[in-house]
Amino acid sequence: NAGVTQTPKFQVLKTGQSMTLQCAQDMNHNSMYWYRQDPGMGLRLIYYSASEGTTDKGEVPNGYNVSRLNKREFSLRLESAAPSQTSVYFCASSAARASGSYNSPLHFGNGTRLTVT
Amino acid sequence: GQQVMQIPQYQHVQEGEDFTTYCNSSTTLSNIQWYKQRPGGHPVFLIQLVKSGEVKKQKRLTFQFGEAKKNSSLHITATQTTDVGTYFCAGGNAGNNRKLIWGLGTSLAVNP
Numbered sequence: 267n268a269g270v271t272q273t274p275k276f277q278v279l280k281t282g283q284s285m286t287l288q289c290a291q292d293m294n295h296n297s298m299y300w301y302r303q304d305p306g307m308g309l310r311l312i313y314y315s316a317s318e319g320t321t322d323k324g325e326v327p328n329g330y331n332v333s334r335l336n337k338r339e340f341s342l343r344l345e346s347a348a349p350s351q352t353s354v355y356f357c358a359s360s361a362a363r364a365s366g367s368y369n370s371p372l373h374f375g376n377g378t379r380l381t382v383t
Numbered sequence: 384g385q386q387v388m389q390i391p392q393y394q395h396v397q398e399g400e401d402f403t404t405y406c407n408s409s410t411t412l413s414n415i416q417w418y419k420q421r422p423g424g425h426p427v428f429l430i431q432l433v434k435s436g437e438v439k440k441q442k443r444l445t446f447q448f449g450e451a452k453k454n455s456s457l458h459i460t461a462t463q464t465t466d467v468g469t470y471f472c473a474g475g476n477a478g479n480n481r482k483l484i485w486g487l488g489t490s491l492a493v494n495p
Binding site: 306307309311369373374375376377 | 413414416418424426427431473475482483486487488
């Protein structure tokens, strides 16, 4: 049981290049998330998907797009990378329902360490 | 806006000493979750507290949720080198995890 799988693990981009971070979960979870983690800033939510076919902006969505391809997969795209997007990116999933009355634990992937030069 | 303040930011202890990190929310929470992140790793869920005044234990770790559901603490008794990492709290609102409000974490270093 792999849990949440992210690819790639490391990436170096030049300013202006584009790339897609892939995420897949095998726990049949409804909700999926993309976070970025920067020193001193903690975890900040970029985008969120409560269910297949729906996405919503989080705290820091500018410069990113997402696709919830199916229940398993949630990708994050940087159309034109900027040095400010140098960060560690985490995908997470949870069983939480879109309109539930509780929060359920997040299961994180191993992260993608992205450097934009 | 809603905030969860976590203190201290860093803690350096000798192995065998106790350790406590605190989270304080500006608003009443529906629940609070705790996560541990090892250096170079990803956050791993530890526990969720839901009830006012709730106390839960996991071996040497004791988690508390305040009576007013606005604060929480994690206490580690007799730290070990395996406890090294950053501990995050995340406060939840009723609803979905999009509303989780994360503390900035407490980084724990343990001298053997």
